[in-house]
Amino acid sequence: MDFDPHASTIESSSADDIVHDVQNLGIKEEASTNITCFSDVFNDIPIHFQIICFPKQIYAWIGCQTARFGCLYAAASTRPNNIVSVTSLLGGTSDNTGAGIARRIVLKTGVPVTLACNIPKDSPMLEAHVEKKLIQKLIILGYTKSKSQAVIS
Amino acid sequence: MDDASSYSFPVRHKNFSVQIKESKVDIVICSYDDQFLVIATEIGTMGTIMHARKEEGMLNTPTFNVSVIFGKRDEPMLLACARQLIEHISNSGSSKPLTLSLGLKDHSMEILKGIVSAVIENRLW
Numbered sequence: 298m299d300f301d302p303h304a305s306t307i308e309s310s311s312a313d314d315i316v317h318d319v320q321n322l323g324i325k326e327e328a329s330t331n332i333t334c335f336s337d338v339f340n341d342i343p344i345h346f347q348i349i350c351f352p353k354q355i356y357a358w359i360g361c362q363t364a365r366f367g368c369l370y371a372a373a374s375t376r377p378n379n380i381v382s383v384t385s386l387l388g389g390t391s392d393n394t395g396a397g398i399a400r401r402i403v404l405k406t407g408v409p410v411t412l413a414c415n416i417p418k419d420s421p422m423l424e425a426h427v428e429k430k431l432i433q434k435l436i437i438l439g440y441t442k443s444k445s446q447a448v449i450s
Numbered sequence: 451m452d453d454a455s456s457y458s459f460p461v462r463h464k465n466f467s468v469q470i471k472e473s474k475v476d477i478v479i480c481s482y483d484d485q486f487l488v489i490a491t492e493i494g495t496m497g498t499i500m501h502a503r504k505e506e507g508m509l510n511t512p513t514f515n516v517s518v519i520f521g522k523r524d525e526p527m528l529l530a531c532a533r534q535l536i537e538h539i540s541n542s543g544s545s546k547p548l549t550l551s552l553g554l555k556d557h558s559m560e561i562l563k564g565i566v567s568a569v570i571e572n573r574l575w
Contacts, residue, residue, distance in 0.1 A: 329467065330476045330491075334459045347461055349478055351553075352494030358482075364460035366485040369549070371499075371520055386519045387501060387549070411496055413487075 333438065339426045346431060350438060355406065359395070359414035359427050367415030372399035374407065386411075394418055398428045405432055406440040464572050470564035473556060477565070481574040486539065489551040490565045497553025498522045500529065502536035504545055512540055528552050531562045535569060544575045 331350040336343060345360035358366070368389030375382040383400045385393070399412040416424060463480040473492050480487040491497055498521030505513045516532045532550045539548055554561060 329474075330465060330478055330489075332463060332465050332478065334461070334463075336459065345460055347459075347463075347480070349489070351491060351496065354495040356489070356496060358461070358480075360460065360482075364483040366482040366487070366549070369499075369519075386499060409495070411499070 331438070333434065335434065337427075337430050339423055342423070344423075344427055344430070346427075346434065348431075348434060348438065350440075354409045354411065355402070355435070355440070356411045357402070357413070357431060359398070359412070359416060359431065361414075361416045361423070361427075363415065365415045367413050368393055368395050369411065369413045370395045370399040371409070371411050372396075372403045373409035374403060387413075394420070394424050398424065398431070401428060402432065402435065406435060408440060462574055464574065466568075466572060468564065468568040470561050470568075471556070473554075473561060475554070475561075475565060475568075477568055477572070479569060479572060479574050485546055486544075486548045486575060487551075488535065488548065488569055489553075490569070491551070491553030492555060493553040495553050496551040498525070498528055499549065499551045500532040501547065501549055502532040503547035504536065504540045512537075514540070525557050527557050527559060527562050531566055534566045538570055538573070539575050542573070542575045546575070 333348040334346065336345045338344065343362055345364065347358040349356040368385060369387035370383055370385055372381060372383040381400050381403045383396045385396060389395060394416045395412050395414040398414065399410050402410045416427060461480055461482055463478060465478050467474055467476050475490050475492045478489040489496055499519050500516060501519050502514060502516040505515050507513055514533060514536050516529050516536065522528065531552065532548065535550060536548045539546065
């Protein structure tokens with residue numbers, strides 16, 4: 298796929314200049330973020346999980362049947378008393394399925410979470426299943442509240 | 451679970467680091483069915499999250515809507531970065547919107563141009 302030099306306002310005037318500049322940036326293959334992708338099946342419904350672990354935050358995506366992005370939520374411990382707050386960033390409301398999952402992940406791990414999911418509403422069994430699978434994987438990845446509190450301190 | 455030869459995860463992604471000036475920026479690019487997600491961070495968190503989309507209109511030249519949905523709302527260079535990328539996505543023939551997350555210490559033009567260049571070089575559109 299070629300870069301169209303007229304399609305952007307980037308000052309480099311040709312694709313060669315951009316590639317040269319990028320090479321001078323020293324792109325390395327390795328990154329310090331860890332991405333975990335896995336899939337599961339619940340009642341013949343394929344469920345896909347993607348977890349991106351940042352040093353101080355978790356991003357997770359849950360896909361039910363499709364790879365649509367879904368609604369995006371953010372949850373974190375906030376003042377006062379470190380109560381967990383959750384908000385909808387894209388689509389949805391604070392009462393939707395993903396909001397509850399995001400909130401409970403923060404309760405379990407103590408780490409701020411950004412969660413995207415396209416789980417249908419009014420599917421409590423599915424919701425419980427995906428949340429359980431996600432938490433299990435987060436524990437395997439080393440996220441427990443005691444560990445995250447140690448990391449934060 | 452099917453074996454690796456018949457199963458492929460439905461979301462493509464790329465994960466790499468780039469050195470810009472004195473900063474090591476981790477970049478993740480994901481392609482979902484209906485959206486692209488780009489995360490560039492050097493601070494260990496996702497930082498400011500923006501949403502950018504192409505607006506359907508009657509004009510020949512496309513217009514784009516770019517907004518901050520989480521984080522700093524007073525850094526126009528961050529919005530400019532999102533604007534650059536959504537325009538490139540649109541010009542590549544995709545109508546998918548973009549969710550861009552930037553967790554940066556330095557919001558200088560050099561850093562942001564470097565991120566835009568690196569993302570375009572490793573794009574999934």
